[in-house]
Amino acid sequence: MKSFRSKALVLAGSTLIALASCLPAHADTGFTDDQVTIGGTCATSGPLASFGTICAMEEAYFKYINQTQGGVKMGDGKTRKIKYIWYNDEYSPPRTVEQVKRLVERDKVAAVVNILGTATNLAVWDYLNRRGVPQLYVGSGATIFGSDIGKHPWTMAWQVPYSTEAAIYAEFVKSKWPNAKVAILYQKDDFGEDLSGSFKRAIEGSGVKVVAQEAYDPSSPTIDSQILNLAASKADVFLNFSIPRFAAQAIRKANEIGWKPAQIVVNISASVAAVFKPAGIEASQGVYSGIDVIDPQDPRFANDPGLKLYREIAAKYASKLVNPDDPTTMWGFINGQMVVATLQRTMAPTRKAMMAAARKQCGVAIQGLLPGITLCTDGQKDPFPIESMQMSQFKGTHFEPVGPIIKKFEGNALALAHVH
Known part of the structure; x- marks a missing residue:
């Protein structure tokens, strides 16, 4: 009797498991039927x-x-x-x-x-x-x-990924200014260090040299002193790896002191409304960036x-x-x-x-x-x-493409990354 009951329980359990496997998945937190x-x-x-x-x-x-x-x-x-x-x-x-x-x-x-x-x-x-x-x-x-x-x-x-974006900028600088002296402004965190470190890795073995770099804290009121220090290096290419508020300050301050390097802003700061208008449209003319989305204007x-x-x-x-x-x-x-x-x-x-x-x-x-x-x-x-971008330059009121969409780094972000 005991043996029969045990077998019956096993069979019942097996049937329940089989039935459960046919039922719809139980909804997780955040999901209902509608x-x-x-x-x-x-x-x-x-x-x-x-x-x-x-x-x-x-x-x-x-x-x-x-x-x-x-x-x-x-x-x-x-x-x-x-x-x-x-x-x-x-x-x-x-x-x-x-x-x-x-x-x-x-x-x-x-x-x-x-x-x-x-x-x-x-x-x-x-x-x-x-x-x-x-x-x-x-x-x-x-x-x-x-x-x-x-x-x-x-x-x-x-x-x-920033490692890919930095590699795209490095390719652009190496092709356009093969012996460039580069100054970098970057945010003092993983965002800034990922960009600056990956760029430096991507130019290894080339004629492009980083001659000055300055970091800023996002809680700081201004970055005027950093721009003055970077300008003193007489760099001819300026990598503005900053969030919009500081990207605008950097463009404006560089213009005020007469420092006129070729300037590249990071993608998140390629904004007329958030960066170029506050910096001054005239001061922003000629700025480059890697673009991947349509500019509505x-x-x-x-x-x-x-x-x-x-x-x-x-x-x-x-x-x-x-x-x-x-x-x-x-x-x-x-x-x-x-x-x-x-x-x-x-x-x-x-x-x-x-x-x-x-x-x-x-x-x-x-x-x-x-x-x-x-x-x-x-x-x-x-x-x-x-993982693709198109280098573009700000002219007049919007960006204009400089060359085709760059797809060569698709799937390679991890290999391109700066190792901290």
């Missing part, structure tokens, strides 16, 4: 307050998806509306920690997307990875966000379908925080599409399935990227979605 909750942070105050337009535009894009398509049809066949919650983190790591914990523990988000900044993302990546919460499409090009998948499998970048793209949709969404769904003429606003439009593309490939309403979808998607066309640039990820082999 909604997925996503969180994020941007700065609407502090040194990067102008970047609040990014989260505001992403919010507008999700409203557009919800209202015109009823939400996003996920890989399990169910259509879910996107509930997007975002908070101001002031571009301050302690504030980011506070706001991300609020998103995860109180708002119960499925994932956190597009947190802006290197230091801010580093402040929460251990926390999010411990809890198994996707930290998707990090608003930073720091190479570490793709080089440490083993320890941080829930984190994924989206910007062109560039007349070349006036009839681009993606730009038309972008402006329609901004006009109909956006809050007053959105500045549709600022190229950085395009990041919110692009990030929103990347989240939707990921959800469309998410085969179950779980964080794990969402992360798996983000890690494996290639050839995805995203409106707002320069024509010819597409999204591609391939697990640990290629963890960075975007």
